[in-house]
Structure formats: C-alpha cells, structure tokens
Amino acid sequence: MEFFVKSGNPEKQRSACIVVGVFEPRRLSHAAELLDETSDGYLSTLLRRGDIEGKVGQMLLLHHVPNVLSERVLLVGCGKERDLTETQYKQIIAKTIATLNDTGSLEAICFLSELHIKGRDSYWAVRQAVEATQDSLYSFDQFKTNKENTRRPLRKLTFNIPSRKELARAELALQHGLAVASGAKACKDLANMPPNICTPLYLAQQAQILDADFEKISTEIIDSEQMAELKMDSYLAVAKGSAHPAYMSLIHYKGGTNDQKPIVLVGKGLTFDSGGISLKPGAGMDEMKYDMGGAASVFGAMKALAQLNLPINVIGILAGAENMPAGNAYRPGDILTTMSGQTVEVLNTDAEGRLVLCDVLTYVERFQPECVVDIATLTGACIVALGHNISALMSPHKGLTHELLNASNQSGDKAWQLPMDDEFQKLLDSPFADMTNVGGRPAGSITAACFLSRFTKNYNWAHLDVAGTAWRSGINKGATGRPVSLLTQFLINRSENETTEANN
Known part of the structure; x- marks a missing residue:
C-alpha cells in the first residue's frame, strides 16, 4: 500500500472514500462538520436519526453524499473526544482499514489523523496510523495452500494534516512509520x-x-x-x-x-x-x-x-x-x-x-x-x-x-x-x-x-x-x-x- 500526507479541506477532496470521525454522543468531528455544511446537514440528520452513536469502532458507510465530491464517506465512531486514548486510536485505525478493504475503495483520504490525543502531535498520529495499518493487514500464509485475498484491497491511503506547517514532520512520520x-x-x-x-x-x-x-x-x-x-x-x-x-x-x-x-x-x-x-x-x-x-x-x-x-x-x-x-x-x-x-x-x-x-x-x-x-x-x-x-x-x-x-x-x-x-x-x-x-x-x-x-x-x-x-x-x-x-x-x-x- 502507498501512503501520503496532505493538508486540505474534506469537502474539496475527490476520492473513492473520505474518512471522518464521529464522537459520542452523536457529535461530528471538525472534518465531519465541514462535510455536513457542504451536504446541507445530511450527516447531522443521520446522527439525529440514530444511525451512528459515535462509540469507538462504529462504522457507517455512506454513498453519494449530497454536494460531496468523493464517492463514499466513512463515518468512524471515536468515542468521547476527551477520553480518546492512544490504544483506542490505533484500534480505530485498524478497524477503519478493515472496513475500507470491504468497501472496494482502492484509495481513501483519512481525516482521523487530525484527532486530538493528549500529549501527541501530528507526527505521532501519522506514524502510529501507518504502523497500525500495516499491522492490521499482516498475515502469515506462506504455508497455506488456499490463500484468502481481498478482492479490491485498499492501495492508496492519504492522511490529512490540519496545517501545512506540519507537513514536513508528517512526511518524516511516514518515513519512520514505514x-x-x-x-x-x-x-x-x-x-x-x-x-x-x-x-x-x-x-x-x-x-x-x-x-x-x-x-x-x-x-x-x-x-x-x-x-x-x-x-x-x-x-x-x-x-x-x-x-x-x-x-x-x-x-x-x-x-x-x-x-x-x-x-x-x-x-x-x-x-x-x-x-x-x-x-x-x-x-x-x-x-x-x-x-x-x-x-x-x-x-x-x-x-x-x-x-x-x-x-x-x-x-x-x-x-x-x-x-x-x-x-x-x-x-x-x-x-x-x-x-x-x-x-x-x-x-x-x-x-x-x-x-x-x-x-x-x-x-x-x-x-x-x-x-x-x-x-x-x-x-x-x-x-x-x-x-x-x-x-x-x-x-x-x-x-x-x-x-x-x-x-x-x-x-x-x-x-x-x-x-x-x-x-x-x-x-x-x-x-x-x-x-x-x-x-x-x-x-x-x-x-x-x-x-x-x-x-x-x-x-x-x-x-x-x-x-x-x-x-x-x-x-x-x-x-x-x-x-x-x-x-x-x-x-x-x-x-x-x-x-x-x-x-x-
């Protein structure tokens, strides 16, 4: 899989899938709020309906969200914002990757790297996301005669960074993480x-x-x-x-x-x-x-x-x-x-x-x-x-x-x-x-x-x-x-x- 970092707004991204977070209780992350504004409240309507609560690991895949350039939007439950731990962050990334592989999306832009984890910066978030992604995709099947292969696996993953000033550190995080x-x-x-x-x-x-x-x-x-x-x-x-x-x-x-x-x-x-x-x-x-x-x-x-x-x-x-x-x-x-x-x-x-x-x-x-x-x-x-x-x-x-x-x-x-x-x-x-x-x-x-x-x-x-x-x-x-x-x-x-x- 190829990894990239960039800095941009989610509503301007054209991709197979945009990944954004939802916090408990049914509260949109900043990136999700921007998508909600673009879609005239489409995401917040789903939250009011109770389609996703925001509990850690919950996933809701949406297709053709109004006015959003990307084909799909994946809402990811991130738990309570102030209580998000390092372990939970890595678990969320791993489950996100598994879900993306099931969707058939060949590429995705992930805004989970913008989540706030106490005492950690963008370098940490990107590096841990790369390591957690590769770990979740690992399998040891050298001695299996029938190997399980994902039909359309994720091939390109881009992590979004809040500020362009942080891109150099994020690039270093990619290098170290890989x-x-x-x-x-x-x-x-x-x-x-x-x-x-x-x-x-x-x-x-x-x-x-x-x-x-x-x-x-x-x-x-x-x-x-x-x-x-x-x-x-x-x-x-x-x-x-x-x-x-x-x-x-x-x-x-x-x-x-x-x-x-x-x-x-x-x-x-x-x-x-x-x-x-x-x-x-x-x-x-x-x-x-x-x-x-x-x-x-x-x-x-x-x-x-x-x-x-x-x-x-x-x-x-x-x-x-x-x-x-x-x-x-x-x-x-x-x-x-x-x-x-x-x-x-x-x-x-x-x-x-x-x-x-x-x-x-x-x-x-x-x-x-x-x-x-x-x-x-x-x-x-x-x-x-x-x-x-x-x-x-x-x-x-x-x-x-x-x-x-x-x-x-x-x-x-x-x-x-x-x-x-x-x-x-x-x-x-x-x-x-x-x-x-x-x-x-x-x-x-x-x-x-x-x-x-x-x-x-x-x-x-x-x-x-x-x-x-x-x-x-x-x-x-x-x-x-x-x-x-x-x-x-x-x-x-x-x-x-x-x-x-x-x-x-």
Missing part, C-alpha cells in the same frame, strides 16, 4: 516460521540476505567450531542436544564514522526450546518456536535501521541455538565454564537463554561498545509480573534506562523498569560454582537479569525481557513484531543526538 512497519513485518515473518525451517542456520542465512540487500550492512557468521575456539562453552552446552548446530550471526551496520563506537543489540535466538532435560509441559509447547523472538526483533530493527539510513554504527547479533533433550544434552547438576571464565551450576536446563546470552555478552566486549541492549523471551515470571502488554526493562545504568523508557513512550511500544538491587544477587549463590543459573521462583525475571549483569561489567548495558510481548496466543496466535518499534525509536534518538553533536 521503516518500523517493514522491520516489524520482517520480525513477525521470522518468528512465525516453523522450527523445522527456522533453525539457527536459517537465522544466519536471513542475516546474509540483509547483507545482500543493504550496502551499509555486512554480516559475519560464527559457527560452533569457532565458538569452541572462543571457549563459548556455556552457549554450546545449550545446543549439544540438538541435531541443529548453533550459529551466532553478526549484522554490522556502518552508518557513522570510523571512530564512532557501535551500539550493540543482542537477540536471544532459541529457534525451539523444549526445555531440554527439564522438559516443558506438552500443552502450548508449539509456541516455543517464538523463543527466538529477541533475535527476530533485532533482525527487524536492523532492517528498519538500514532503510532509514541512520548515521550511526550498530551491531545486531542473532544468538541462534536449539534446546533439545538427548543422550548428550547438558543436565541439571552440570557445571559450565563461561567464556568469561566464571562458572555456572545448572539447576534447570530450561533456563537456557541466559547461558547463551552470557557468552555473547562477553564476546561483544571486543567491539568496545557505546552500549549494549539484549532482548530476550527470557522468563515466564515476566508475564506474571507485567502481563502481555508491557515488556520488562532492567539495567544498572540510569542514563540508558531513561533513553529506553523514553523511546518506549515515544513509540507506544511499552516497557516498564524493574529493580536490580544487590540483594537479588545472593539468590544466585551456589555451593559448587560461582553462581547458579536460576535463583528460585521469587523475582525470577530480576534474578535472570542479575545473572546477565555479571557478564556486562565493562560497558553500559540494559536487558529487555519480552516473554509476554513478543507473541500472542489463542485464536490470533502469532508474533507481534515487538519491540522493533521501541528499538528503532531508540536508534533514531541516538542518531539525532549524533547529528546534533556533529553540527556543534
């Missing part, structure tokens, strides 16, 4: 892929495709033999029980100067997690293909970054492995020596993600990074704490924490900081090794982050636990594409800072 949406789609496609196809090798091959597609990206693949030479024995222990060997994929994006330190994004890439010897329950185990959601989000963010051509250096790492039970699999009671030299007593082989990540977090020291953010579907405890709407953020570094929370707020990709006080560290004490790989049931997400923190002393680091947000279960099962939007916003902000500093 890049994030493209990255989120890449993330979802990768995460939704079945585990018999999406193996650690497949992750590496996808990284190499990015290399081929973008001039500023180069990839480096570290195989199991190379990892053994690097003494990444903790990472390799997790992969021992699988027929699919581990691969660590490094995606180098070079958009900044040679002396600019890179930002490093590390994604947990367990392409399937059976739990190993500590086998998971059978119910819902199919969803453990999503245990590479962190790696998928890094892949998506790197694609968005390359499309935006940001002037920074970033390294994205896909830490690919598969955790399976086998005669040679690692066991509870094993003691592993990590790349850092620290030893770990394994109490549960289903706490494998941190054993992969800890070696990667040691490996990245060689890049002398500006900062490191790891993204992982790490703990079920995170879902207990924050549900499925908010990712957990943990970091000992206040500045980096503030940046990520700010990016979360700007993008609408929500994260919440959990504490990492020293008192939690003692829960990882082991009588036989430097630490255990689990700290018990209490504060499970926090002790997992505390474990990782022991391998990040030489740089600024933050951890995002996306176990509750990377995918959804149930009838609409599938990857969400999160936190690509948060990560991309973080990189946009970093690039703007770099540009500002370079110009000073």
Whole structure:
C-alpha cells in the first residue's frame, strides 16, 4: 500500500472514500462538520436519526453524499473526544482499514489523523496510523495452500494534516512509520516460521540476505567450531542436544564514522526450546518456536535501521541455538565454564537463554561498545509480573534506562523498569560454582537479569525481557513484531543526538 500526507479541506477532496470521525454522543468531528455544511446537514440528520452513536469502532458507510465530491464517506465512531486514548486510536485505525478493504475503495483520504490525543502531535498520529495499518493487514500464509485475498484491497491511503506547517514532520512520520512497519513485518515473518525451517542456520542465512540487500550492512557468521575456539562453552552446552548446530550471526551496520563506537543489540535466538532435560509441559509447547523472538526483533530493527539510513554504527547479533533433550544434552547438576571464565551450576536446563546470552555478552566486549541492549523471551515470571502488554526493562545504568523508557513512550511500544538491587544477587549463590543459573521462583525475571549483569561489567548495558510481548496466543496466535518499534525509536534518538553533536 502507498501512503501520503496532505493538508486540505474534506469537502474539496475527490476520492473513492473520505474518512471522518464521529464522537459520542452523536457529535461530528471538525472534518465531519465541514462535510455536513457542504451536504446541507445530511450527516447531522443521520446522527439525529440514530444511525451512528459515535462509540469507538462504529462504522457507517455512506454513498453519494449530497454536494460531496468523493464517492463514499466513512463515518468512524471515536468515542468521547476527551477520553480518546492512544490504544483506542490505533484500534480505530485498524478497524477503519478493515472496513475500507470491504468497501472496494482502492484509495481513501483519512481525516482521523487530525484527532486530538493528549500529549501527541501530528507526527505521532501519522506514524502510529501507518504502523497500525500495516499491522492490521499482516498475515502469515506462506504455508497455506488456499490463500484468502481481498478482492479490491485498499492501495492508496492519504492522511490529512490540519496545517501545512506540519507537513514536513508528517512526511518524516511516514518515513519512520514505514521503516518500523517493514522491520516489524520482517520480525513477525521470522518468528512465525516453523522450527523445522527456522533453525539457527536459517537465522544466519536471513542475516546474509540483509547483507545482500543493504550496502551499509555486512554480516559475519560464527559457527560452533569457532565458538569452541572462543571457549563459548556455556552457549554450546545449550545446543549439544540438538541435531541443529548453533550459529551466532553478526549484522554490522556502518552508518557513522570510523571512530564512532557501535551500539550493540543482542537477540536471544532459541529457534525451539523444549526445555531440554527439564522438559516443558506438552500443552502450548508449539509456541516455543517464538523463543527466538529477541533475535527476530533485532533482525527487524536492523532492517528498519538500514532503510532509514541512520548515521550511526550498530551491531545486531542473532544468538541462534536449539534446546533439545538427548543422550548428550547438558543436565541439571552440570557445571559450565563461561567464556568469561566464571562458572555456572545448572539447576534447570530450561533456563537456557541466559547461558547463551552470557557468552555473547562477553564476546561483544571486543567491539568496545557505546552500549549494549539484549532482548530476550527470557522468563515466564515476566508475564506474571507485567502481563502481555508491557515488556520488562532492567539495567544498572540510569542514563540508558531513561533513553529506553523514553523511546518506549515515544513509540507506544511499552516497557516498564524493574529493580536490580544487590540483594537479588545472593539468590544466585551456589555451593559448587560461582553462581547458579536460576535463583528460585521469587523475582525470577530480576534474578535472570542479575545473572546477565555479571557478564556486562565493562560497558553500559540494559536487558529487555519480552516473554509476554513478543507473541500472542489463542485464536490470533502469532508474533507481534515487538519491540522493533521501541528499538528503532531508540536508534533514531541516538542518531539525532549524533547529528546534533556533529553540527556543534
């Protein structure tokens, strides 16, 4: 679909469909009022008759409204004007797109981007509308023999902006929104892929495709033999029980100067997690293909970054492995020596993600990074704490924490900081090794982050636990594409800072 922005009055637009809002109780938005004046009160008459109340998500499609140039007018219920939330706005956009696709309109001009959401501007409204539109149109049907195709899908969507002065920012919102949406789609496609196809090798091959597609990206693949030479024995222990060997994929994006330190994004890439010897329950185990959601989000963010051509250096790492039970699999009671030299007593082989990540977090020291953010579907405890709407953020570094929370707020990709006080560290004490790989049931997400923190002393680091947000279960099962939007916003902000500093 093509997206555009413009600034104009609705009564002067000639289009297949004009989209305007109606508030509760039966009150026209400003754009709808202008259409009502042109049509000699046609819309207000319908409201008095009770054809639409204005409740969130209500739709009323009108044909050949008197004196209106457009073929159709779609009235969209937006609820109470003062109570319109960010979530409702995105829901309204998604339902509007579904309705437009059913009407057969090939193009539309949408005035919902003029709706007022507290604390948000036209940039936010346009960008969120683009992201919500693309998300609502997403489907993963690569393995369906009978694909459902819309007969006459919407092909062109124009968002109207109240003032011409805001058009430049709105154009930027389109650019950012399209890049994030493209990255989120890449993330979802990768995460939704079945585990018999999406193996650690497949992750590496996808990284190499990015290399081929973008001039500023180069990839480096570290195989199991190379990892053994690097003494990444903790990472390799997790992969021992699988027929699919581990691969660590490094995606180098070079958009900044040679002396600019890179930002490093590390994604947990367990392409399937059976739990190993500590086998998971059978119910819902199919969803453990999503245990590479962190790696998928890094892949998506790197694609968005390359499309935006940001002037920074970033390294994205896909830490690919598969955790399976086998005669040679690692066991509870094993003691592993990590790349850092620290030893770990394994109490549960289903706490494998941190054993992969800890070696990667040691490996990245060689890049002398500006900062490191790891993204992982790490703990079920995170879902207990924050549900499925908010990712957990943990970091000992206040500045980096503030940046990520700010990016979360700007993008609408929500994260919440959990504490990492020293008192939690003692829960990882082991009588036989430097630490255990689990700290018990209490504060499970926090002790997992505390474990990782022991391998990040030489740089600024933050951890995002996306176990509750990377995918959804149930009838609409599938990857969400999160936190690509948060990560991309973080990189946009970093690039703007770099540009500002370079110009000073």
